Amino acid sequence: MGKYLMKRLISVGLTLLFCFSLMLATERRAMAYVDPGSGLLALQSLGSMLAAAAFFMRRRIMGLFSKRKPLTGAEPRLVETRITGRKEDSRNTA
Amino acid sequence: MINGSPTPTFRDPAGSLSLEGDFAVRTIHPEARAQVFEFVASPFCKLLQDRGDMVGTTINDAPAGLKLIHPKIPVPTYPWEWTPSQWLAGAQLTLSLCAEALDQGWVLKDATPLNILFVGPRPVLVDVLSFERWDPAPKNYPSHIWLAYGQYIRTFLLPLLMNRLLSWPLELSMFKRDGYEPADLYKALSWPQRLSRSAFWPVTLAARFDAKDGDKVAVKAAPQHKSPELALHLLKRTLADLGKRTERAMPEYAGSEWSNYTATLTHYSAQESAQKMDWVRGVLDELKPARVLDIGANTGVFSALSAEQGAKVVALERDASAAESLYRMTRNSKLSIQTIHSDLSRPTPAVGWENRETSSLLHRLEGQFDLVLMLAVIHHLILMEQIPICAILELAHKLTAQYLVLEWVPATDPMYQSLMRGRDELYGSLSEADLLKACEGRFHTLRKQPLDNGRILFLFAKV
Numbered sequence: 001m002g003k004y005l006m007k008r009l010i011s012v013g014l015t016l017l018f019c020f021s022l023m024l025a026t027e028r029r030a031m032a033y034v035d036p037g038s039g040l041l042a043l044q045s046l047g048s049m050l051a052a053a054a055f056f057m058r059r060r061i062m063g064l065f066s067k068r069k070p071l072t073g074a075e076p077r078l079v080e081t082r083i084t085g086r087k088e089d090s091r092n093t094a
Numbered sequence: 095m096i097n098g099s100p101t102p103t104f105r106d107p108a109g110s111l112s113l114e115g116d117f118a119v120r121t122i123h124p125e126a127r128a129q130v131f132e133f134v135a136s137p138f139c140k141l142l143q144d145r146g147d148m149v150g151t152t153i154n155d156a157p158a159g160l161k162l163i164h165p166k167i168p169v170p171t172y173p174w175e176w177t178p179s180q181w182l183a184g185a186q187l188t189l190s191l192c193a194e195a196l197d198q199g200w201v202l203k204d205a206t207p208l209n210i211l212f213v214g215p216r217p218v219l220v221d222v223l224s225f226e227r228w229d230p231a232p233k234n235y236p237s238h239i240w241l242a243y244g245q246y247i248r249t250f251l252l253p254l255l256m257n258r259l260l261s262w263p264l265e266l267s268m269f270k271r272d273g274y275e276p277a278d279l280y281k282a283l284s285w286p287q288r289l290s291r292s293a294f295w296p297v298t299l300a301a302r303f304d305a306k307d308g309d310k311v312a313v314k315a316a317p318q319h320k321s322p323e324l325a326l327h328l329l330k331r332t333l334a335d336l337g338k339r340t341e342r343a344m345p346e347y348a349g350s351e352w353s354n355y356t357a358t359l360t361h362y363s364a365q366e367s368a369q370k371m372d373w374v375r376g377v378l379d380e381l382k383p384a385r386v387l388d389i390g391a392n393t394g395v396f397s398a399l400s401a402e403q404g405a406k407v408v409a410l411e412r413d414a415s416a417a418e419s420l421y422r423m424t425r426n427s428k429l430s431i432q433t434i435h436s437d438l439s440r441p442t443p444a445v446g447w448e449n450r451e452t453s454s455l456l457h458r459l460e461g462q463f464d465l466v467l468m469l470a471v472i473h474h475l476i477l478m479e480q481i482p483i484c485a486i487l488e489l490a491h492k493l494t495a496q497y498l499v500l501e502w503v504p505a506t507d508p509m510y511q512s513l514m515r516g517r518d519e520l521y522g523s524l525s526e527a528d529l530l531k532a533c534e535g536r537f538h539t540l541r542k543q544p545l546d547n548g549r550i551l552f553l554f555a556k557v
Contacts, residue, residue: 033107034204036235037244039276039304043295044243044332045236046303051331052238052324 008064098457101450106204108223113166118149120162120222127160133225134162138198142219147191149211149220162222168385169408169458173207174268175436177418178254178345179425181264184210184217185250185340191219192240193333196326201228205242206249207267214406214432215424230322237317237325240332247296248273251336255279255296255343259287263414265435268445276300292342366547370501371399373543373551374469377499378403383464387493389438390471394420394431400467401429408459412437438489439479459493466494470549472529473503477513477521483532491536491556498537498554502529506548526550 054061102112108126112119122130133139134153142148154161173181184207192202202224209221230237249267252274256262260282267273280288280301288298320328378400386400391409393416401407409424409431411417417435424431434455436442441455468490475481490498503510505522514521529552530539537554544550 033105034206034242034245035272036239036241037248037275037300037304039300039302039306040244040247040296041239042303042306043247043300044239046299047295047332047335048238048328051328051335052320055324055327 118164122160167211170211174265175434177421187217189333189337200225205246214430237319238328258345277304385463386465387463388467397431407431410434465497467499469501473510487532500552502550504548
């Protein structure tokens with residue numbers, strides 16, 4: 001289980017690093033009526049990238065936790081909550 | 095009175111606003127006409143107006159050009175006259191309107207407290223031109239970027255945060271039209287503060303990015319766009335994140351000497367307090383003023399009394415903590431009371447380019463009120479600010495259109511004695527006669543009510 005978890009963590013970490021590198025490589029100054037700032041623009045990009053990474057990898061992230069505690073052994077109410085949570089996630093992709 | 099109406103606005107490329115009589119008139123520049131017309135004619139715009147979240151707008155599509163006519167808000171206030179909770183209310187309105195606009199295909203192109211005015215306790219977005227069509231594939235920046243993000247942080251979040259972390263007064267926003275730069279704040283914070291949950295993201299990290307970006311040369315390249323669905327999702331996450339950060343930046347509320355004033359009155363017994371309240375209520379009942387100015391409103395007991403009698407009240411309070419309590423009371427009670435955190439003895443000046451972008455507080459207040467309340471405030475002006483009685487009555491004469499209710503505090507009063515601080519020779523002999531002498535040519539007495547504690551309530555009418 002420990003080896004599996006480590007592989008997952010490395011996978012998530014690499015994806016985040018990739019997204020961050022992509023952001024630094026591609027972000028450009030915006031043209032706007034208000035000053036978008038430079039650091040604040042990069043900050044927003046970082047926040048968006050983290051949110052996007054979390055969005056794409058939500059199943060993996062959830063998997064990190066669900067694998068450790070099999071659903072079969074969980075209380076019925078907990079199982080129901082998790083299923084509902086997955087439904088909400090799938091709605092976001094629509 | 096000095097400092098007249100503000101000059102027409104000039105920054106927004108889509109149009110400018112000027113005050114004409116009882117209206118605010120927005121002239122739309124020809125190149126922005128189509129988009130502005132589309133927005134103001136949209137059901138979404140109408141919904142915001144009906145709900146009271148945005149200022150009322152009448153379209154005047156004349157051959158000379160498109161104009162939008164708004165009703166003039168009687169007493170506009172600026173962010174440097176707001177309490178922290180008013181800042182939060184303005185910020186939350188901005189973020190919620192932007193999130194709602196995204197669902198309708200619009201977005202806010204700017205996000206500054208200067209786009210918000212208060213009507214009673216309620217924030218209202220007055221800059222109709224802030225809305226523009228949301229572009230899912232803009233030419234110059236990625237679609238998941240909210241262009242006003244930086245401005246929101248500089249103008250809403252960071253002033254609140256610095257008020258919380260270092261007690262920088264929110265009044266300082268008067269000197270910073272576009273808010274604080276993270277790099278400047280970074281220098282002012284200690285390391286524990288830089289690493290704190292509330293400051294790490296908007297100050298420390300932003301300042302580091304600033305330093306890094308300053309050395310880079312911008313390279314032109316096509317931006318990377320997300321799918322519209324993902325971009326919208328990310329924009330909404332950004333707005334929700336800003337909302338949480340703004341709540342976390344709110345200063346911890348602490349009672350000050352004056353905010354507990356009415357709860358810890360030692361110079362008023364319950365009976366005397368009731369006596370004063372009954373007398374003021376009687377005056378309000380009889381005169382039925384439509385607009386009341388409560389100077390030194392403290393936590394708003396008499397403002398609430400006036401509003402309950404149907405008046406629209408402007409409550410002026412100089413103590414930050416008392417003003418905050420006052421605003422919270424008005425927000426919870428939904429009474430028509432507009433809180434202004436300002437000091438009558440050092441009123442907000444006109445500021446901005448050529449001192450003409452915003453008008454002075456006294457100019458905004460002058461002649462706007464049927465009744466002015468100066469309850470338990472004159473001794474503060476005389477003793478703490480050292481203003482002559484004649485000057486105080488002269489200002490009251492300018493502020494009220496008809497009546498003045500004034501509470502005279504005699505030199506024997508314990509509060510008067512504590513504020514006099516040994517300056518008996520100068521102030522120890524002031525009496526009711528000096529007050530009435532100062533009224534000559536300005537006010538005549540309609541009613542007088544001595545209270546059991548030696549104070550005297552006067553109802554004056556303007557001559």
